[in-house]
Amino acid sequence: MDTFQTPSDPPPANALTPQALHACFLGPYGENDTLLEKLVVEFLRDHVYWRRNFHPEDPPAIPTGAAQHPAYLELEARMRRELHALSAALKRSVPFHSPRYIGHMASDLLLPGLAAQLLTLPYNPNNVCEDAAPVTVDLEVKVGLQLARMLGYPADPDKRGCAFGHLTSGGTVANYQALRLALALKAFPVALRASGVAVEMAGACDAFDDDWQAFNLSVDDGIALVEQWQQWLATLSPEDATRWRVRVQSERIETLGLTGFFSRHPTLRVPCVYAPVTAHYSWSKGLKLLGLGRAQLSLLPERDMRLDADALEEALQRCVRARQPVLMAVGVLGTTEHGMIDPVDRIVDARDRFQAQGLGFSVHVDAAWGGYLATMFRNPDGSLRTRAQVGEGLENFPGEAVHAAFAALGRTDSVTVDPHKLGYLPYGAGAFVCRDHRAMTLLSEEADYVFNGPAADDYMTRFRQLGQYIPEGSKAGASAAAVYVMHKVLPLDHAQFGQLPRQTVLAAEAFRRRAEQAAHELSDVAHLCVPFAPDSNLVCVAINLAGNRDVEHANRFVRTLHDDLRCDPARPLQVKEFFGSMTTLRAASLGERRLRRILGALDLDPTSMGAATDHLVILRHTLMNPYLIDANNGISYIDRYFDYLSGRIRAFARAA
């Protein structure tokens, strides 16, 4: 029974208007307090009625007079004391909701998601499997399909190669899941070959005749092989099928471990992962966790702040020559430090070319930050929008390379997206989505047949046993409810959800213009510039006081500026005018020449950039708050921020 509408529902008739947007968030001032309160009270009562209606004939177990007992009152008082203390302490929290917060990747929360989460919490569903979450497991699998559609993956669960996605605690675990799946898929054909089954399975032996070939199939060939193997098993007697299953299982990397597997296949090297030099540290964590080791993470240089596709090409050529297998190439859609968009199109092109040369690997896009920007590129019918359509009313976005990157998402093998970042939902909601669900069977703790018998063919039935496939065990069904409801209220296309990231791009463009104006206004006391053209909604600003030529000194100055922009639990929140963050620029990201040009623009001496200081410290601003430009009151918090920053810079200049 499907009590929920499916992802193919007709979309809302009209685009999301600014007036409709007013109902989306609790608001910087808590403007929508009565709306949220109404929803919380309504659904809390609804929950209580549900409890009562389970067996209304059961009398209340807690006596009706219990609340008058002194011991009850004492405990209530203790509870209140602790809650008051907590509530008081939480006042020192970071004011993510405020348009004065332009630091890290956090902002206000979308009401439909927040309300759905609060509504679901007292039911406490556990999305480890449908027995513990008959409703919300379904919602989680559907969230996977909603995201798949946004990314351009096949999203019809009745079709064979449909995508699959699930939620995780965050992008870190989603990235880990991508590594786990890629390794399972890469090593499976080797196990199949070692078990001797490939010879038995008609046709499969055509695919490879040594370990190197088996370890280097393309993702699609690997998936086809898994499917062929399952179909072949179905033709055997139950005894034979079990015998072969056990034999293949005993050869799998998941059974043998890395040591066992590679010592059994001495001609194979441990595969490596390519990622850009600014990749999030979750990649290092993931390789350590998987046991492949941090040394297998090869960081590629960037060119103009994006992964250098030529460097990837050269690295892959070296791999072919050295017979060095590659597990995965990672592109980042919205780098954590700089918000830049890697050339996903060129990465998948390289994959296709090297696959033809016998070097198969998977392509994963870490879109923890930028994933939801894809809504701007999607029509309500699911088709891709042209660059001109996406860019209507915007100054630079999307650059040609940026559009090409988003257009290529459907050709990648898996993607990480964080609903708790640009999806404006509570932590922890990350998501992993793979293009073809058929690979997932390799991750299951027990073969599908144990659970589902022949019915395992049914997509929804299979993935309701979510715990079989995910790295975690017990997990919050309330998160799945939040993401699902948010996606239903604001469908993931440009006319609906896409209006939110569009606001962020508009804000970033306004921010950049204002930075250029500030540079002009401050030219008597400081050099200020936007060091690289932003790809999306993160804008960095580099600053140096006039007269200084030393990079280390400039870095110290920017750190001092940043001290006033960062969270400081020791001081009252209200003394803080704005929140910003800080990052660095290095030659490895920018290229030597461009870095020199920026140093020049700041009147810094390039020779002062030495071994001790190999980077330039810059301010970093995440422009995701929907109220940065408050049209209602005619206030631009972007203007106010630059007024504030200019005041600080002038004060330092006077003191110097």
Ligand SMILES: *Cc1c(COP(=O)(O)O)cnc(C)c1O
């Ligand atoms: C935030 C981020 C991550 C990690 O995600 P968490 O949700 O913090 O675990 C990974 N990659 C990128 C690009 C990110 O921006």
